[in-house]
Each structure stands twice: as C-alpha cells, then as structure tokens.
Amino acid sequence: MILHTLISYEVLRLIWWLLLGVLLIGFAVTDGFDLGVGMLLPFAGRSDIERRVIINSVGPVWEGNQVWLILGGGAIFAAWPQLYAVSFSGFYLAMFAILVALILRPVAFKFRSKRDDAAWKARWDWVLFIGGFVPSLIFGVAMGNVLRGVPFRFGTDMHIFYEGSFFGLLNPFALLCGLVSVAMLLMHGATWLQLKTEGPVAERARGYGSIGALATAVSYLLAGVLLWRFVDGYHLTSALPPDGPSNPLLKTAELHGGAWFDNYRSQPLLWLVPALGIAGALLSWLGQRVRRPLLALLASGFAIAGVILSVGVSMFPFILPSSLDPHASLTVFDSSSSHLTLFIMLVVTVIFLPIILAYTSWVYSVLRGKVDERAISEERTHAY
Amino acid sequence: MDLDIVDLSRLQFAMTALYHFLFVPLTIGLAVILAIMETVYVMTGRAIWRDMTKFWGVLFGINFAMGVATGVVMEFQFGMNWSYYSHYVGDVFGAPLAIEGLMAFFLEATFVGLFFFGWDRMSKVAHLVVTWLVAIGSNLSALWILIANGWMQNPAGAAFNPQTMRMEVTDFFAVLTNPVAQAKFVHTVSAGYTVASIFVLGVSAWYALKGRHLQLARRSMTVAASFGLASALSVVVLGDESGYLSTEHQKMKVASIEAMWKTEPAPAAFTAFGFPDQRTRETHFAVHIPWLLGLIGTRTLTKEVPGIEDLVASAESHIHEGIQAYDALQTIRAARSDAEVPAQARADFEAHSGYLGYALLLKRYVDDPRQATPEMIEKAGWDLVPPVFSLYWSFRIMVGLGMFFIALTATFFVLSARRRLDAHPWLLKVAVFAIPLPWVAAEMGWIVAELGRQPWVIEGVLPTAVAVSNLGATTLLISILGFVAIYTVLFVIEMKLMLKAIRKGPAEHPSPPGVPHAKADAEPAVLPRNPLGASS
Numbered sequence: 001m002i003l004h005t006l007i008s009y010e011v012l013r014l015i016w017w018l019l020l021g022v023l024l025i026g027f028a029v030t031d032g033f034d035l036g037v038g039m040l041l042p043f044a045g046r047s048d049i050e051r052r053v054i055i056n057s058v059g060p061v062w063e064g065n066q067v068w069l070i071l072g073g074g075a076i077f078a079a080w081p082q083l084y085a086v087s088f089s090g091f092y093l094a095m096f097a098i099l100v101a102l103i104l105r106p107v108a109f110k111f112r113s114k115r116d117d118a119a120w121k122a123r124w125d126w127v128l129f130i131g132g133f134v135p136s137l138i139f140g141v142a143m144g145n146v147l148r149g150v151p152f153r154f155g156t157d158m159h160i161f162y163e164g165s166f167f168g169l170l171n172p173f174a175l176l177c178g179l180v181s182v183a184m185l186l187m188h189g190a191t192w193l194q195l196k197t198e199g200p201v202a203e204r205a206r207g208y209g210s211i212g213a214l215a216t217a218v219s220y221l222l223a224g225v226l227l228w229r230f231v232d233g234y235h236l237t238s239a240l241p242p243d244g245p246s247n248p249l250l251k252t253a254e255l256h257g258g259a260w261f262d263n264y265r266s267q268p269l270l271w272l273v274p275a276l277g278i279a280g281a282l283l284s285w286l287g288q289r290v291r292r293p294l295l296a297l298l299a300s301g302f303a304i305a306g307v308i309l310s311v312g313v314s315m316f317p318f319i320l321p322s323s324l325d326p327h328a329s330l331t332v333f334d335s336s337s338s339h340l341t342l343f344i345m346l347v348v349t350v351i352f353l354p355i356i357l358a359y360t361s362w363v364y365s366v367l368r369g370k371v372d373e374r375a376i377s378e379e380r381t382h383a384y
Numbered sequence: 385m386d387l388d389i390v391d392l393s394r395l396q397f398a399m400t401a402l403y404h405f406l407f408v409p410l411t412i413g414l415a416v417i418l419a420i421m422e423t424v425y426v427m428t429g430r431a432i433w434r435d436m437t438k439f440w441g442v443l444f445g446i447n448f449a450m451g452v453a454t455g456v457v458m459e460f461q462f463g464m465n466w467s468y469y470s471h472y473v474g475d476v477f478g479a480p481l482a483i484e485g486l487m488a489f490f491l492e493a494t495f496v497g498l499f500f501f502g503w504d505r506m507s508k509v510a511h512l513v514v515t516w517l518v519a520i521g522s523n524l525s526a527l528w529i530l531i532a533n534g535w536m537q538n539p540a541g542a543a544f545n546p547q548t549m550r551m552e553v554t555d556f557f558a559v560l561t562n563p564v565a566q567a568k569f570v571h572t573v574s575a576g577y578t579v580a581s582i583f584v585l586g587v588s589a590w591y592a593l594k595g596r597h598l599q600l601a602r603r604s605m606t607v608a609a610s611f612g613l614a615s616a617l618s619v620v621v622l623g624d625e626s627g628y629l630s631t632e633h634q635k636m637k638v639a640s641i642e643a644m645w646k647t648e649p650a651p652a653a654f655t656a657f658g659f660p661d662q663r664t665r666e667t668h669f670a671v672h673i674p675w676l677l678g679l680i681g682t683r684t685l686t687k688e689v690p691g692i693e694d695l696v697a698s699a700e701s702h703i704h705e706g707i708q709a710y711d712a713l714q715t716i717r718a719a720r721s722d723a724e725v726p727a728q729a730r731a732d733f734e735a736h737s738g739y740l741g742y743a744l745l746l747k748r749y750v751d752d753p754r755q756a757t758p759e760m761i762e763k764a765g766w767d768l769v770p771p772v773f774s775l776y777w778s779f780r781i782m783v784g785l786g787m788f789f790i791a792l793t794a795t796f797f798v799l800s801a802r803r804r805l806d807a808h809p810w811l812l813k814v815a816v817f818a819i820p821l822p823w824v825a826a827e828m829g830w831i832v833a834e835l836g837r838q839p840w841v842i843e844g845v846l847p848t849a850v851a852v853s854n855l856g857a858t859t860l861l862i863s864i865l866g867f868v869a870i871y872t873v874l875f876v877i878e879m880k881l882m883l884k885a886i887r888k889g890p891a892e893h894p895s896p897p898g899v900p901h902a903k904a905d906a907e908p909a910v911l912p913r914n915p916l917g918a919s920s
C-alpha cells in the first residue's frame with residue numbers, strides 16, 4: 001500500500017484530532033439530550049403518564065444515539081491507542097461507574113412500563129435519573145482531570161502505570177467541570193423536551209432548561225477563570241516532529257502556569273471557540289424564554305460543541321498530559337496509530353459518516369412531531 | 385498469588401464475554417428470522433405474518449437491549465483491564481472495532497427504534513427495508529468483531545515496530561481476508577441462526593402443546609425448522625473448516641482439543657471419549673476412532689498432526705529465538721536515533737522478530753527475559769499447553785449438540801413438509817426442552833476458541849499474562865463483584881420478562897384455528913393493550 005502516503009502523517013494526525021472532537025461532540029449532542037432527559041425525568045414529570053411522555057420522547061432514538069459513545073470508544077482505540085489504554089485503565093473505577101449507569105439505563109427504559117406498580121416505576125425513574133446524572137458528571141470530571149494532568153508514567157517496554165486513586169479525581173476544579181457538564185446536558189435535555197412535548201411537561205422543562213442554560217454559561221466562565229489563574233498547563237520544551245514515530249518518550253515538556261492559554265495568545269481567532277460555548281448557552285436561554293424550542297435546542301448543541309472544542313484547543317498539541325512525568329504526556333504527534341491505520345480509518349469514516357448522518361436524519365424525520373398523552377394511550381405504537 | 389491480577393482480569397473478561405454472548409447469537413439469528421417473516425407478509429399480504437413479526441419482535445427487543453448494554457462493557461474493557469494489550473495491538477485490533485461501529489452497529493441501533501415505533505409511520509415496503517437493515521446491521525457487526533477476533537487467533541498482515549514498541553498494520557487487506565476470520569464469521573453467524581431457530585421452534589412447540597396460537601405456532605415452526613436445518617448444517621460444515629484452519633495456524637489448540645499428547649503416525653486417530661490428565665500427560669479410558677483426526681485436520685492420509693509434547697519441544701527453540709529478538713530490541717530502543725542503531729542488532733531483530741512474543745512468555749518468571757534460566761524456559765514451554773480437559777470436553781459437547789440440532793431441525797422439517805407438525809406430542813416436548821441447548825453449545829464454542837488460544841492473547845505474539853493493566857486486586861474485585869451483582873439481577877428480570885411475554889402470547893383474542901385474520905388488515909395492530917408487556 002503506497003496510497004496512504006498521499007496524505008502526510010502530520011495531516012492525518014490533525015484530521016484524527018478533529019475527528020476525535022467530532023465524535024465526542026456527536027455523542028454529547030445526540031446522547032446528551034437522552035442523558036439530560038433522564039436527569040429531568042423525576043422533576044419535569046409528576047404523574048405516571050407525564051413521565052411516560054418524557055421517556056417516549058427519546059424512546060425510539062436513544063439506542064442509535066448511544067452508538068456515538070461506542071463509536072467514540074472504538075475510534076479512540078483505533079486512532080489513539082495509547083490515549084485509550086491510559087485513560088480507560090487510569091480512570092478504571094470512574095469508567096466502571098459509567099458502565100453501570102449505561103447498563104442500567106437501557107434496561108430501565110425497557111422494564112419501567114412492564115408492571116403497573118407505582119413503587120416499581122418510581123424505582124426505575126430514579127435509575128433513569130442516575131443513569132443520566134452519573135455519566136454526565138463523570139465525563140465532565142474526567143475532562144477536568146485531563147486538563148490538570150493525569151498521574152501516569154511508562155515503565156519498561158512501554159507498560160503503563162497509573163499512580164492515582166479514584167478519590168484523587170474528585171478535586172475542586174474537576175468537580176466544577178463536572179458541574180459544567182451536568183448543567184450543559186440538563187439544558188440540552190430540557191430543550192429537547194420543549195420541542196417534543198407540550199403542556200405542563202414542556203413548561204417545567206422550560207423552567208429547568210433556562211436555569212441549566214444560565215448555569216452552563218456561568219460555571220463554564222468560572223472554570224475558564226480557574227483554569228487561567230490556578231491550573232498549570234503544559235508546554236513543550238523540545239522539538240516534536242509532526243511525522244515522528246508514536247513514542248511519547250522522545251520529547252520533553254513541563255508544567256507552566258497559564259500555558260493552556262498559549263494557543264489563544266498566538267491565534268486570537270481561537271477565542272471564537274469558547275465564545276461559541278457561552279453565546280450558545282445564552283442563546284439557548286433566550287430561545288427558551290421566547291418559546292422557540294428548536295432554536296434553543298440548536299443553540300444548546302452549539303454550546304456543547306464550543307465547550308468540548310475549547311478543551312481540545314486549549315490543550316493542543318497535548319491530548320493527555322501526565323502530571324507524574326510531563327515528558328511522557330500524550331500529544332497529537334506522538335500517540336496516534338500508524339500512518340497506514342489512520343489513513344484506512346479515514347477512508348472508512350469519509351464513506352460511512354455521511355451515510356450515518358443521512359439515515360439518522362431520515363429516522364428523526366420519520367419520527368418528527370410531538371409526543372403526547374394521546375399518542376401513548378392510543379397504543380398503536382410500541383410505547384414504553 | 386491467590387489474588388493474581390492476571391487471573392482476576394481473565395475471570396472478569398470471560399464472565400462478561402460469556403454473558404454478552406448469551407444475547408448476541410439470538411439477536412443475530414432472530415433479526416434474520418424477523419426479516420424473513422416480514423418479507424412473507426409483504427409478499428403475501430397475510431396479516432398473520434405481520435403479527436408473527438411483531439410477536440417475535442417483542443422478544444427480540446428484550447434481548448436486544450441486554451445485548452447493547454453488555455456490549456458497551458466489552459468495548460470499554462480492553463482499555464480498562466488490558467491496557468498493555470490496547471497499546472500493543474490497538475493499531476491493528478482497534479480498526480475493525482471502530483469500523484464495526486461505523487458500518488454495522490450504527491445501522492442496527494438506529495433502525496431498531498424505527499422497527500418498533502415505525503409500523504404506522506411508513507409504507508409496508510419501507511418498514512420491511514428497515515427490518516432488513518437491522519438484520520444486515522447485526523450480521524455485519526458480527527463480521528467485524530470476528531475479523532478482530534480472527535486476528536487474535538491468526539495475526540496476519542501486521543508487523544512489530546521497534547520504534548513504537550507495538551504491532552502495526554502492514555497489509556490491511558490481509559487483516560480483512562484472514563481465512564480464520566472468514567471461517568469464524570460464517571461459523572458464528574450460523575450458530576446464531578441455529579440459536580434463534582431452536583428458540584422459535586421451542587416456543588412455538590410449547591404453544592402447540594398448549595393448543596394456543598396455533599396459526600402462529602405452525603408457521604413459525606415451519607420457518608424455524610427450515611432455516612434452522614440449513615443453519616445447523618452450515619455450523620457443522622464450517623466448524624470443520626475452522627478446525628482445518630486451526631491445524632494450520634493453531635496446532636496446539638487442535639492437539640489439546642484432541643488430548644493428543646504425542647505425535648501419532650498419519651493418519652491420526654480421533655479420541656471420541658476419554659479423561660485427559662494434564663499432570664501425567666495421558667488420557668484415561670480413551671476410545672479411539674482410527675484415521676478420523678488425520679482426515680479432518682489435514683484432509684490427507686499422509687500428513688501428521690503434531691502432538692503436544694513435540695509442540696512444546698519446538699516451542700523451546702522459539703523461546704530461545706525470542707530472547708535473541710528481545711535482546712536486539714533493547715539495543716535498538718536504547719539507541720538515541722535511527723542512525724545509531726548497530727547493524728548487527730538490526731539484523732538480529734529482523735531474523736528473530738517473529739518469535740519476540742515467545743520471549744514475553746518468560747515475563748511471568750523474570751522481568752528481563754534475557755536473565756531466564758533453562759528451568760524457566762522449560763516451564764514457559766509447558767505453559768503453552770492450554771487446559772486440555774476443559775477443551776477436550778467443551779469441544780465434544782459442542783459437536784454433540786450440533787449433531788443433535790441437525791437431527792431435531794431435520795425431523796421438524798420433514799414433519800412440516802408433510803403438514804404433520806403436531807402429530808407427535810413427545811417431539812414437541814423435545815423441542816421445548818431443547819431451547820437452552822444451543823446456548824450451551826455457543827458458550828462451549830467460545831471456550832474452545834478462546835481458552836484454546838491460551839496462554840496467548842494474540843497467538844504467538846503477545847501472552848495474556850503481560851497484556852493486563854496494572855490495577856490493584858481490590859479495584860478488580862470491586863468491579864467483578866459489581867458485574868456479578870448487576871448481571872445476576874438483570875438476568876433474573878430478563879428471564880421473567882421473556883417468560884411473561886411468551887406466556888401472554890401474540891394476541892389476547894386469538895382467532896380460532898382455520899379462521900383467517902379477516903379484520904387484521906383494517907386494524908393496524910392486533911397486539912393487545914400494552915402489547916406483551918411491550919416496548920421495543
């Protein structure tokens with residue numbers, strides 16, 4: 001195979017860095033509203049029928065949405081094997097908690113309406129709440145820890161050693177990032193409910209969603225200030241050849257206050273990325289106040305994209321800094337797959353991602369329209 | 385060593401994989417059966433076939449949710465528990481997993497919602513297309529997973545890169561067209577079709593015995609028997625192909641399955657029965673069938689099938705070569721730049737790199753394989769023998785069950801052709817009691833394939849023992865106990881829901897036998913309120 005040399009290793013790595021962002025955003029924007037709806041379930045729905053309306057608003061689509069996460073996991077494995085190996089094993093118990101939530105969530109969807117028993121249903125409602133809240137929180141906390149650097153190092157033959165504990169993840173900055181994530185997905189889920197439902201459910205969602213939007217903007221801004229003032233960034237202290245071998249031990253790096261803002265200083269246009277995060281949240285708030293749910297949903301999607309991209313942009317070229325051994329930090333240019341693998345994966349993605357987007361849109365358009373009590377009690381559909 | 389992290393990690397992986405594999409074969413097979421039933425509905429316009437699709441669809445849905453939930457666990461676990469594995473082979477192994485998501489799982493999971501919620505929202509033909517897309521998605525899913533798994537059994541198209549200290553793809557086409565992966569794919573999906581066929585056959589037989597839903601039961605049995613017979617035949621024939629390929633690529637696996645301690649003159653005999661004893665290296669009470677193994681394994685009367693002792697002896701020389709490769713590798717990695725690598729080290733590495741993995745086998749006994757004593761090398765050689773007793777019997781149970789499924793589906797195929805499905809109630813009872821058996825066979829198949837690969841996680845390349853993450857035993861215990869607790873509770877609930885849905889049956893007001901579903905077409909769903917405790 002000579003074909004892959006058509007695109008240089010450097011460009012492929014940059015493309016895969018972008019695609020990593022696309023997949024994370026794809027997950028947060030689609031499955032994000034499912035998670036948000038799960039968190040809102042006990043509060044936005046008071047009666048059983050209201051709660052069934054809420055669940056059925058995501059009923060036909062959550063399975064497909066969750067594939068973004070699975071695809072994200074697979075793509076990180078294929079394109080950034082060391083990132084996958086270090087982060088999944090390092091955050092072991094946090095990952096386990098996410099898995100538990102993700103196992104229970106589908107099951108709760110399926111099982112809740114199988115018995116006409118208030119206690120049974122209430123139990124599954126809380127499972128759905130936890131299934132939405134826990135992953136949202138942990139994803140944010142994980143992002144916060146990635147920004148602070150993670151205590152890992154490489155031993156002989158590149159064996160990975162992680163020298164932190166689960167409770168070490170729960171530091172104030174990371175918890176604030178967790179709050180950003182929860183607020184953001186709450187806002188997103190609430191705007192979805194306003195689009196798909198009407199009456200008291202939509203009204204309550206409007207209340208929670210407006211608070212969520214403001215909380216997103218405020219907590220994100222606060223996290224930015226903390227990142228600037230109190231969290232040391234990393235910067236390279238040696239050359240890092242963009243087409244070098246994927247061996248993270250060949251460069252040097254060190255901690256440096258405010259280093260996560262270097263990229264903005266050298267490319268001021270990049271400020272547009274975090275600005276998108278804040279503007280999106282504010283626009284979503286406005287959209288909810290003036291009862292334009294579609295606008296609010298789209299704006300909240302942009303907010304999510306802005307927030308996630310800003311993490312990547314701040315850290316570039318780092319993708320997983322090591323607090324234990326900064327030189328061993330993973331960067332875009334020394335922890336990817338081989339040139340050939342990145343190329344093959346890109347070809348497959350270029351072919352299939354548009355197809356996925358096309359049929360996903362088609363499915364959403366078939367399922368468009370409000371979910372209301374009548375639709376559920378008509379029993380013509382396989383309602384949850 | 386009682387809480388060894390390698391053993392705990394293997395325990396967790398085996399447990400979660402075997403559990404996941406309870407749901408996968410039924411999903412793969414039932415999706416195709418649903419598509420077949422709905423095709424008949426669209427072609428004939430007879431409502432009973434739509435009711436059948438919807439009824440089996442409810443059972444499909446309960447099963448599908450569990451498959452999805454437990455599948456995420458599998459994908460995350462490579463990184464969580466097998467971080468060195470992920471680093472070492474992610475460049476090759478990650479790609480089929482990611483492609484599975486892009487090409488197959490997205491298709492399956494996006495359209496499965498529409499399968500359940502879309503009956504009244506689209507035309508008959510459009511819905512049929514959706515059902516087929518779910519079936520194609522789940523089968524393609526199996527293809528990519530088995531390309532990944534096939535590569536673990538026969539790591540084709542990749543080479544070790546000393547600069548990055550990992551395996552990298554050299555020929556992606558060879559990864560895709562890996563003959564082991566192809567054979568495994570067809571064998572595994574056929575097994576899935578068999579699982580689903582026996583499931584549909586058994587449940588329908590139960591209705592027939594109870595005199596309920598006879599229209600649905602009879603037609604379902606016909607579909608299940610014919611589809612099941614074709615599948616069961618294909619499982620056995622392609623299982624044979626798999627065995628033939630193993631003789632080429634995994635000689636130790638074959639020798640262990642056959643408990644063949646010593647090389648026999650060709651053509652080797654097949655041991656139909658016996659109790660292999662790993663300690664004394666002999667098989668007690670063995671019953672031999674002359675020539676059979678030689679025929680299956682080599683398809684000749686003249687080629688030898690090597691025995692365990694000879695394989696271990698040749699492995700020791702591989703280990704010595706591996707140590708040379710490891711030594712050269714350390715020299716190469718110690719050099720600060722490519723130009724500084726001594727030519728001799730490079731040449732040594734090129735010559736022996738194929739056996740690098742054999743040096744890593746010594747890591748169980750010594751940190752630096754170059755310091756290994758002859759005793760360690762001998763021990764590592766014997767480590768190459770997987771647990772013979774378990775393999776020997778798992779294989780025989782699997783094959784025996786496979787033969788039984790052929791007989792069972794053939795019997796019902798004949799009965800259905802003669803329109804005498806309910807002529808022999810005892811046969812219906814056999815079909816009901818056969819329901820769990822294909823699962824037993826499938827799990828045994830997993831054990832033969834994956835336990836037979838031990839001590840390697842990637843055959844000849846990476847030993848399982850060095851592939852694990854450096855986790856604490858307590859951490860692993862927490863996750864193992866957590867999985868056991870959740871999986872047990874979910875299994876109980878899942879079984880209850882399945883049984884409830886089956887007991888409830890397809891409709892609250894079944895038409896009496898012989899009376900066609902006249903009004904069914906006017907009314908879109910014949911399903912009752914909250915159909916079958918329904919949802920997708």
